[in-house]
Amino acid sequence: MLVLKSWDTNLRSREKKTLWSFLFLYACLVLISLFFVAFLYYDLQRELFLQHQKEALSNLTNEQITRLKTLHVNFDKERFYPRDERFNSAIYDSALHEIFSTLNSKNVNLYDDIYIKDHKIYYIKELESYYLGARYIALEVPEPAHWDKKIYRTLFLYGGIIFALTVLIGYFLLKLLLRPMRDAITLLDRFIKDTTHELNTPVNTILSNIEMIDPTQLDPALLKKINRITIASKTISNLYDDLTYLILSHHLSSHDETVDLKLLLEERLEYFSLLCESKKIRVSSCLEENVVLSIDRKKITKLLDNILSNAVKYNTVGGSIHVELHDGLIQISDSGRGMDASKTKHAFERYVRFDRSVGGFGIGLSIVAAIAKEYGLFVDIESKRDEGTKVSLSWKK
Amino acid sequence: MEKIVGFLLICIVCVSARESTYERHCVPCHKELPVKIDKFFYRYVLKYSSETEVKHAMMHYLKNPTKESSIISDGLINRFGVKKKTMLSDDALSEALDTYWETYKVFNKLK
Structure with missing residues (x-):
């Protein structure tokens, strides 16, 4: 019976291992899909946030353009670039050469209209009249602190719930799919175990009975036959021992x-x-x-x-x-x-x-x-x- | 007396030779206009922005001046008319425009 129990445990541990391997792979796939969806969601939310910022920044830019216009008209008397404590700015000519800049960053992407870089929001606008030769004006404002905190919270909350649910569904689905196979394997294993177990008793009976026979009482022809039976029984006994060892090797103390x-x-x-x-x-x-x-x-x-x-x-x-x-x-x-x-x-x-x-x-x-x-x-x-x-x-x- | 006149002539030639094309051929005419020469420059900058485009537009206008290609207001054109076509060579014109750009450009002048 010890053999049977250990064989069962072996099967269950193997099934468990398969289950965990599958769940690991399945979880990885689900995570990759969730990361992709999360990335799209984050990008969408970021775009919405920038659209909101764009309106405010556009108003600030117009204010700065008005100041540039005044400076352009009075350039023979006044050379001081207009500054504002709410933002930094820079102007560029049509060849994208910097005319003047109060920005922290020297590399501004003038082909994008609004973007975030190094915790700063950059807004680019093309001027209708090129005051001071400026075709482009760039505004730099600090990125509002933790604007994406709510997005991350939503992502983690819903992502976690979806992940847990998907893994749970995967677990039950796999159990459902494995059930017929498990039943067939269990049946087959039980048959092998029982056969192996039942082999021991008759082989031992044969061997112990042969040992009880006194060879001196037998005629040579019968002795030869008995010896052959002994050899065959010992071979079966060895095979039984090997099978038992294979089944129990990891559980035998x-x-x-x-x-x-x-x-x-x-x-x-x-x-x-x-x-x-x-x-x-x-x-x-x-x-x-x-x-x-x-x-x-x-x-x-x-x-x-x-x-x-x-x-x-x-x-x-x-x-x-x-x-x-x-x-x-x-x-x-x-x-x-x-x-x-x-x-x-x-x-x-x-x-x-x-x-x-x-x-x-x-x-x-x-x-x-x-x-x-x-x-x-x-x-x-x-x-x-x-x-x-x-x-x-x-x-x- | 002849020696003195000769010396003065040489001095005049030397001084005029040290003056640039821009100073010799542009500034004198613009001095007579009520609108200063820098105002024309900033009008070009306002319309064309970059150095290359400003110089290209100026060159084009000086070689083929028309009412349509002028950047000054209609009032000034009506009063002073369209300027005459330049007699300067392309090289001399380029040199004059370079000096004009360097004199009034916005780059490195803002504080």
């Missing part, structure tokens, strides 16, 4: 203990002995005493089983397996078919298989890599086609 590797290796070699015998594989070992590792027993067993299982599976009939144990190093080499040296770096990837002549899903070495990564172990594969493979597992002493 480790129970680390000091494991005597010599004892464990001997135990695992014994476990695979029948399988080796069936393929007439010679097994030799050189195991040092007192080599220990602080690790979860189930995980190191899984790791070694996968390497040994590969050594048997991809070995030739009548081949050999040699296991060595030293302080900080386990080496398992076989005289099997091997693989191209260039492919060894991809051997740890899940579902990658280089030899399809034997059964398997390509998950064994990916489990080895996951366990090794968890405990900081280094796995190295050396392989030559038609010569064999050597897997080295090392760790810092």
